[in-house]
């Protein structure tokens with residue numbers, strides 16, 4: 001049974017192609033900086049947005065037309081697996097990601113939910129044997145069901161803490177079974193609405209305990225995936241504990257978890273936190289904590305997580321700049337945690353959406369590599385900080401001075417000469433590089 005009958009395998013046809021079902025910039029075999037685009041970009045499809053999302057919003061029921069929706073229950077779960085692997089094959093992606101509830105319906109009891117999962121996981125494992133598409137990461141949904149109304153590991157109710165732990169335990173077993181390269185913890189409802197009913201200290205300590213138990217269990221079963229925290233500042237709760245990379249990193253260090261985790265950075269979560277995507281990537285990178293990416297973009301005029309497919313080339317370029325400087329993403333990848341708009345409801349739109357996302361990151365990769373090869377930003381930045389390469393600056397960097405010495409030095413200063421930051425010139429240069437990539441230069 002085919003769910004995308006009218007669509008052939010998507011191929012690279014180059015920037016001048018008019019074929020909507022072709023890549024214009026993503027050429028999986030093309031080498032950039034010594035690695036193929038496919039190896040470098042490690043794209044993943046998000047199961048929830050592509051195979052379970054119905055495009056409903058607070059004002060209306062779903063609009064998505066999905067040929068597999070004629071089924072129900074476990075039959076629907078199985079049909080989604082068939083559709084998913086057909087989609088992966090036609091798109092040519094190396095990875096996918098899922099939550100437990102995306103792949104199998106929850107039963108009336110935890111035991112029944114686990115049985116449903118076992119059936120679908122066995123089916124996925126079977127499909128993976130004949131597919132090149134591997135599991136970038138899995139996670140569990142500890143936020144949608146009403147039992148998680150007050151959070152999961154940060155719930156006020158100990159039974160919910162236990163239930164959440166049991167679900168993560170199963171998630172780790174599934175990750176091991178399917179060879180997941182990473183395991184993600186997005187906070188879900190791990191946060192609070194108001195302090196007037198909240199014991200923040202207990203909730204944070206419990207989160208710390210929960211993560212340690214997850215680390216221990218992964219070790220116990222020999223699941224060696226990279227653990228990833230995915231920060232988000234708000235939504236669904238007004239204060240999410242993993243606000244951004246900086247606060248997540250402080251949390252990890254406080255609870256002595258920093259050696260077991262890295263970050264999965266989502267573009268739209270960064271902008272919700274009042275940061276740019278590249279800020280979050282840089283903060284993680286310079287601390288050796290950049291693990292993986294949820295590739296999407298927010299709407300510049302809307303204040304919530306719109307999860308749009310990435311199309312902004314400026315942002316993909318600056319993101320790829322960070323990723324190249326990081327030496328790639330290691331075991332991580334670029335997972336499209338992105339959904340088509342409510343008005344883009346046909347199955348074909350799922351292809352158009354992934355094509356624009358993949359092409360946008362391919363452009364970003366090419367332009368960022370060229371900027372790096374030509375030392376455009378590096379040379380400028382090195383010059384801008386040149387006062388730290390000699391004299392008093394070098395003494396500061398080498399730890400040879402204290403406040404006494406600095407005061408003595410400052411007392412002798414008469415005029416401090418600054419140089420321009422050249423922001424506009426650098427932007428003009430970046431535009432030039434972007435447009436040259438279009439022209440195939």
Ligand code: XUL
Pocket residue numbers: 099139184186230232266294305337
């Ligand atoms: C929610 C979000 C999640 C995580 C996985 O905003 O990004 O889909 O990526 O739970």
Ligand code: CO
Pocket residue numbers: 186230266294337
């Ligand atoms: Co995400």
